[in-house]
Amino acid sequence: MNEKKSTSIKGLVFREFFLGRKSYASLLIMAIVVPFMFMLFMLSAKFGNLRLMEDVDEIIETIYIMSLYMPAFIFSSAIYGILDAVSADFNTKWNGYMFSTPVKAEKFIGIKFGIITCFTIFSVIMSILSAVIFSSVAGKSITSDDISIIMCIIALCDFAFTFYIVLAYALGINKATSVFSFAVVACILGALFSFIKFADEHMVVDNPFELLILENARMIAPFTPVIIIATIIIGYILCVKFSKRRER
Amino acid sequence: MSNYENAIEIKGLTKKYDGFTLDDITFDVPKGSVMGFIGQNGAGKTTTIKAIFNIISRDAGTIKVLGLDNIENEYEIKEDVAAVFDELPFHEDFNAKQISIVLSSVFKNWDNEKFKKLLTRFALPEKKKIKQFSKGMKMKLQIATALSHDAKILIMDEATTGLDPVVRNEILDIFREYLQDGERSILMSSHITSDLEKIADCVTFIDKGKILLSGYKDDILDTHGLLKCSKADYENIDKEDIISARITDFGVDAMVSDKEMCNKKYSGAIIDKTTLEEIMLFYVNRDKKEWN
Incomplete structure (x- = not known):
């Protein structure tokens, strides 16, 4: 028998990035364009036409808040490239073909979740760095509440995307999309109901929405590293289990 | 791998579905031969092949590939088995060069030089996206990938369906070369019996989940x-x-x-x-x- 060398993962990693390239390209464009737009708005609000508006201070504050938190959404959405790859796995006959190859599910799924882990770390670093830069430019300091909200955004995006990937392996891509959409709508309705209830209880507060987010973020933030790690580990375990499932 | 007489040995394979049962499938693919696996649509050919690859669980029976149990030695076996299905399993935006990069991570024995030579022989462009390939070109690409990692067995499931006679003939010539050393084997499922008459050494008929006939093609045709x-x-x-x-x-x-x-x-x-x-x-x- 031929002496066999071991395989590297380079080709499979390349495959994941190639299939998600359109999402990564969109992310890169957004990561450049959005901060640039914020900068332009800020400049206009301080030195240009927008400063002539009555509520310019409110506009500056809104732009500032968005510039702090929007990068977290943008960088977290890098995981969307993995969703593109998962979708391609199901829409071509790749998943069936993988059964005929010597690649174990642990390796194949492990590569996907390894990339998700890397993107998550990247999101945390880049989001906090962006927040520090924008707050410096605005002449303000980043607060622990800002970090809490950023971590919650990343944890939420991680959870949502991982949940979708697990659903895809459990149910197939079409059913996963339906179930995920239903879950998102349910969450939005739940959040809306919570907000209305909260606003009723705190009628005297000026901005109940901001207070609701802050209260929840403060509560959840200490646990976000655990949530992110648990999401990735449990997501990996479940995806391996479902992908190894044999037709009954 | 142990010395083996038969590339594939299937004994008593049974798999029950609602409305269909693969019932006590038993046949061997001798080493160095081409086994034509014939049956009409829905006879159980693909189900049998899925069982060989352990894509489906089986209710009874044993399957040995290259002398080893197909479940206990699943990954070891799959290094030496090449599958060719009716559709290319790669996203249409890939080109042949990129597919080679991917498969170098899949098979330990992936030979990029051999793959390039096969692409040249099949007149397949290396950098053209496969969505621009014809059906015949896609099948030739699949076969090139199957022949580029020194597989001992080629398992083909309806791979020549929909191809014109010229391309099918070309593919059969490639298979004859593949078998020349006497160590390699092919299991080819098809309902295009004319192809199997040209190349098969052995034939197994399956119908409604049961084996009707299995043996050397010439013996079957003679009797x-x-x-x-x-x-x-x-x-x-x-x-x-x-x-x-x-x-x-x-x-x-x-x-x-x-x-x-x-x-x-x-x-x-x-x-x-x-x-x-x-x-x-x-x-x-x-x-x-x-x-x-």
Whole structure:
């Protein structure tokens, strides 16, 4: 028998990035364009036409808040490239073909979740760095509440995307999309109901929405590293289990 | 891997679904041979192949590939097995060069130089996206990927369906070269019996989840024959001697499985040579016995 060398993962990693390239390209464009737009708005609000508006201070504050938190959404959405790859796995006959190859599910799924882990770390670093830069430019300091909200955004995006990937392996891509959409709508309705209830209880507060987010973020933030790690580990375990499932 | 006589050994394979059962499938693919796995659509060919790859769980039976159990030694076996399905399993935006990069991570014995040589031989462009390939080009690309990691067995599931005769012939020539060293084997499932007549050494018929026939192709073709007679003469034929009979306005064609015996028993009858396609047709209609 031929002496066999071991395989590297380079080709499979390349495959994941190639299939998600359109999402990564969109992310890169957004990561450049959005901060640039914020900068332009800020400049206009301080030195240009927008400063002539009555509520310019409110506009500056809104732009500032968005510039702090929007990068977290943008960088977290890098995981969307993995969703593109998962979708391609199901829409071509790749998943069936993988059964005929010597690649174990642990390796194949492990590569996907390894990339998700890397993107998550990247999101945390880049989001906090962006927040520090924008707050410096605005002449303000980043607060622990800002970090809490950023971590919650990343944890939420991680959870949502991982949940979708697990659903895809459990149910197939079409059913996963339906179930995920239903879950998102349910969450939005739940959040809306919570907000209305909260606003009723705190009628005297000026901005109940901001207070609701802050209260929840403060509560959840200490646990976000655990949530992110648990999401990735449990997501990996479940995806391996479902992908190894044999037709009954 | 241990020394083995048969590239694939299937014994008593059973798999039950609602409305269909793969029932006690037993056949071997001898080392160095081409096994034609014939049956009509829905007969159980793909289910059997899925069982070989452990894509489906089985209810009973054993499967050995290259002398090893296909479940206990699943990943070891798969290094030496190449699968060719009816569709290319790569996203259409890939080109051949990128596919080679991917597969170098899949198979330990992936040989990029061999792959490039096969691309040149098949006149396949390296940098063109596969969505721009014709069906024949896609199949040739699949075969090139299958032949580029020193596989001992090629398992093909309806791979030549939909290809024109020129491309099919080209592919059969490639398979003849593949088999030259006598160590490699092919299991080829198809309902295009003409291809199998050209290349197969052995043939296995499957119908409704059961094996009807399995053996060397030449033996099967030698022992089977098409008895042609008038309707009046057909009445004198013992129905136990025939598989089934096609009754037309012009006479009767009856498939016999023991040509020598029937030649002696029905000395005046004409028993013509037959083809795999006719054998399949008559066996499929065996329950009806008489049909038209």
